[in-house]
Amino acid sequence: MKKTFAMLLALSMIFALTLSVPASAADTLTMATSPDFPPFEELQSDGSVVGIEVDLLNMICDKLGMELKIEQMDFDSVLPGVQAGKYDVGVSGISVTEKRQKNVLFTEPYCLAAQAIVVNTGSDITGKADLDKKKIAVQTGTTAESFCMENGYKVSSFQANSDAEMALVTGKVDAWVIDDLTAAEMVKAYNKDHPDALTILDEAMTTEPYAFAFAFGSEDLVAKINEIQAELIKDGTVAGLFEKFDAPYTSPISE
Ligand code: ARG
Numbered sequence: 404m405k406k407t408f409a410m411l412l413a414l415s416m417i418f419a420l421t422l423s424v425p426a427s428a429a430d431t432l433t434m435a436t437s438p439d440f441p442p443f444e445e446l447q448s449d450g451s452v453v454g455i456e457v458d459l460l461n462m463i464c465d466k467l468g469m470e471l472k473i474e475q476m477d478f479d480s481v482l483p484g485v486q487a488g489k490y491d492v493g494v495s496g497i498s499v500t501e502k503r504q505k506n507v508l509f510t511e512p513y514c515l516a517a518q519a520i521v522v523n524t525g526s527d528i529t530g531k532a533d534l535d536k537k538k539i540a541v542q543t544g545t546t547a548e549s550f551c552m553e554n555g556y557k558v559s560s561f562q563a564n565s566d567a568e569m570a571l572v573t574g575k576v577d578a579w580v581i582d583d584l585t586a587a588e589m590v591k592a593y594n595k596d597h598p599d600a601l602t603i604l605d606e607a608m609t610t611e612p613y614a615f616a617f618a619f620g621s622e623d624l625v626a627k628i629n630e631i632q633a634e635l636i637k638d639g640t641v642a643g644l645f646e647k648f649d650a651p652y653t654s655p656i657s658e
Contacts, residue, residue, distance in 0.1 A: 430468065430469050430470055431469060431470050431471075431472050431491075432460070432464055432467070432469045432470070432471050432472065432491050432492060433472045433473075433474055433490045433491045433492070434460060434471060434472070434473055434474065434490065434491065434492045434493070434494045435474050435476060435480070435481045435484045435485055435489070435490035435492070435493050435494070435495070436452065436456075436473060436474070436475060436476070436481065436493075436494050436495050437475070437476060437477055437478035437480075437481055437495045438452040438454075438473075438475055439478075439563055439564045439565065440454070440478075440495060440496045440564065440582075440585050441454060441585060441588040441589070441648075442454055442455050442584060442585075442588055442645075442648035442649070442650045443455050443456045443495070443496040443584070443585070443613075444456050444457055444494065444495065444496070446475070452473050452475065454648065455644045455645060455647075455648050455650070456494045456495075456496065456615075457471075457473070457494075458644050458647070459513065459632075459635070459641065459644060460492075460494055460615070462631075462635060462640070463628055463631050463632065463635075466631045467624075467627065467628070467631070474490055477543070477544075477562050477563075478495055478542055478543065478544050478545060478562075479543045479544030479562070481493045481495045481497070481616075482497070482503065482506065482507055482544075482616060485507055485616050485617065485618055486506050486507055486618060487618075488618050491617065491618075491621070492615050492616065492617055493507065493615065493616035493617075494615050494616075496516070496582055496585065496613055497509075497613060497614065497615070497616055498516070498546045498582075498611035498612065498613060499512055499611070499612050499613070499614050500546060500549075500611075502549075503616070507616040507617065507618065507619070508616070508617045508618065508619050508620075508621055508622065508625055509614040509615070509616055509617075510614045510615045510616075510617070510625055510628050510629055510632060511614065511629045511632060511633070511655075512612030512613055512614045512655040513613060513614065513632055513635075513636060513641055513655065514612070514613050514641070514645070514652060514653055514654065514655060515610060515611070515612055515613075515653040515654070515655050516582050516583055516584060516610070516611055516612075516613055516653070517582070517583045517607035517608070517609065517610045517611070518546065518547050518550065518580050518581070518582060518583070518607055518608035518609045518611070519580070519581060519582065519583040519586040519587075519603050519604070519607055519608070520534070520578055520579075520580055520603070520604040520606065520607070520608060521568075521571065521578065521579040521580075521581065521586050521590060521601055521602070521603050521604070522571070522577070522578050522579075522601070522602055522604065523571060523572065523574070523600065523601065523602070524599050524600060524601060524602045526577065526578070526602070528577060528578055528604070529604065530604060530605075530606040531606050531608060534556055534577075534578060535556075536557065537556070537557065537576075537577035537578055538557045538558075538559055538575075538576040538577050538578075539551050539556050539557065539558055539559070539576060539577065539578045539579070539580055540559050540560075540561060540567035540568075540570045540571055540575075540576040540578070540579040540580075541558055541559070541560055541561070541567060541579070541580050541581070542560070542561060542562070542563070542564050542567055542581065543560040543561060543562050545581075546609070546611060547580040547581055547582070547608070548560055550580075550608060550609055551580055551608075559575070559576050564581060564585065564589065565589075567579050567581065568589060568593065568601075571601070572593070572597075572600060572601070580608055582611075583603075583607060584650050584651075586603050587603065587650070588650075590602075590603055612655050615628070636654060636656060641654075642654070
């Protein structure tokens with residue numbers, strides 16, 4: 404009898420211990436990202452994701468007392484996943500557009516970017532005006548894709564940026580339109596092994612602000628993040644993150 408009691412006691416103690424593990428769900432911010440976008444988010448060989456936006460979100464989470472969890476996917480799944488409530492925030496060098504604002508709630512932008520035109524060195528394309536009737540590679544679901552389609556260019560879409568780049572170097576397309584800082588990183592990496600193979604043209608296609616995307620209903624959290632982010636822009640922390648990743652910073656706030 405005594406033995407049974409002792410056993411029951413031990414069992415109930417084990418049970419209580421299991422229950423006392425804190426449920427962290429409420430303190431976790433799950434970010435959806437396509438980590439093929441250096442210097443903003445890039446997959447490392449050990450499976451981790453690093454970049455300016457990962458650092459920035461980690462800083463914001465620290466101030467909120469939350470823990471950042473990263474979920475990887477193709478770019479065109481990021482915004483639908485956030486909208487459906489599968490993830491808390493979309494973080495993927497996402498440009499704010501009027502169309503997207505109908506489906507998700509954006510934070511204030513933290514930087515400005517542009518769409519760059521990349522060509523094979525020596526191409527007869529030297530600016531936007533030469534792109535008519537040329538075939539352009541873009542990433543599926545991006546503003547590069549919608550801009551080029553809306554403006555009547557011939558477009559080839561690829562799930563991964565690396566495949567769009569491959570289409571250009573193998574001559575399947577004439578140009579590749581992609582965000583400027585990512586273009587700079589990817590072209591630098593490619594040209595390291597293939598000197599001077601790719602050229603980024605001076606003329607950009609568009610200018611766009613980057614922000615983080617939440618589902619409607621997250622207004623309170625977004626307001627808090629905007630406050631923290633404004634401080635991090637003002638005190639130079641955000642500019643410092645760009646410097647850390649060797650990228651030029653364009654503030655969205657005009658002085
Ligand atoms: N800024 C562009 C857009 O919002 C491209 C973003 C692509 N991001 C990525 N992680 N591949 O559509």
